[in-house]
Amino acid sequence: MENIIATLGRLGQTSGFYGLFADWRQIVMIVIACVLLYLGLVKKFEPLLLVGIAFGMLLTNLPFGNMYNPELWDLYIANGQQVASLSPELQAFIAEHGLIFADGIVQMSFTELIHAGGLLDIMYIGVKIGLYPSLIFMGVGTMTDFGPLLANPKSLLLGAAAQLGIFVAFLLAIVIGFPANVAASIGIIGGADGPTAIWLTSKLAPDYLAPIAIAAYSYMALIPMIQPPVMKALTTKEMRETKMEQLRPVSKTQKILFPIIVTIFTCLLLPSVAPLLGCLMLGNLFKESGVTDRLSDTAQNAMMNIVTIFLATSVGATARYDRFLNWKTLAIIVLGLLAFEFATCGGLLLGRLMYRITKGKINPLIGSAGVSAVPMAARVSQKVGQEANPSNFLLMHAMGPNVAGVIGSAVAAGFLLAVFGG
């Protein structure tokens, strides 16, 4: 009888329910994951990503599942160091998991990580090496029409101005006291581009991946609410009513040459941007060439969907209670919002300047679309423009700055990686 009671006791102690009450923060994280699932499933906030992120968050916070182990990734970073020089928490993890390192020197390659890690650790390798964001960019490239940008190259200036949010948020993060690499990762939220934010953060500040990715995708979903008040505050009704001339036609040759030439020049200028921009332009070339329809179809459908599942789930998994629930997460959420607002301001202010210079030929509202978030930001420009003048059709004009913003945020990420990437 005693044996049975002891066995039941041991069984109880290995149950997740027992582990759940060991730390209240796990319960909080499960509640947060369920709230995010609600926002994705019911409110349709970027559901393709948010559902995966929220479920990854749920899985990683269920005790004893060991699906994702951030300590293994700390050991991966600490490769080659003496075990004795590691933090007590990491040393305890090594002892608890029976990891043996020859000569007391940490040796944690991807092979060891696959053996010691959980399912989500294995999926996370694609984030760590920057594979998923780059493949997502390839898919985005196959779905992007650079025609409006080619028809009005001045749109690129608006796309550049809207990167102001990145650098203002970076500066604010420095003021708050974040180290430079984390500040750069927080700043990139202002690029309003999820894959770019994940790509940069996984390289500069992997511990902050979850809050930054969640902030980036949440604010992208909230753009129709975030941008209009700033757009109305920074423009007059007369400006918003401005009707723009029809865009010039763009030939097929121009559309095919564009991705090739831009890749050559931009990657020569800033080589660190090559993985993102190269994949974006390769995807676009698949689309425009007309001879690789099958590849274009695969990149924008099957591949994109598969990578989205891996990316979202593994990013969500990084939100483990002991690393997510702290004042820094709250600060990142607030700074992310400011980054979006300043990005909108940057595009609008240059839009206003262009409105003055062209004597009212450019509607400043298209400047706010420079924040990337394709095509949501362009749709918001269209909506606010049409509210002021029902016969106003700004959508195609706003698509120019919108796709320019994608290039601009990739360039900004490349710059930040080159400077703070070590």
Place this chain on the structure above:
Amino acid sequence: MEVTSTAANLAISKLTFGEGVLYAVLGMLVVFFALVLIMLIIKILIKATDKKKAEPAPAAAAPAPAEVPAEPVKRDDPAPGTSGDIKLYTTDPKEAAMIMAIVADALGKPLNELRFKSIREIKE
């Protein structure tokens, strides 16, 4: 620059506000420089390709043999310019857009080669 360390002993730096401003300004300059460069490339690309398109066929070229069929007109060459504003009577813009798309499809012509003067619902 003050140097701190993470649990994994990664060397990372904390910047002063002044250094932060410098990096932020430099970053914006790099972004503007890259995008202005792309803008110039696009302008050159447009000039080069449009010029090639506008060049007339050489006058001294020999006449094409009669049995060679004429090259079909490229359907994706758009007509230049706009046809101005359309007047809508008791028709909302979404319906008007659908009607114009259907007419263009039925006629087999691109929308910008057609001119719609007005759309009015006829009630009998």
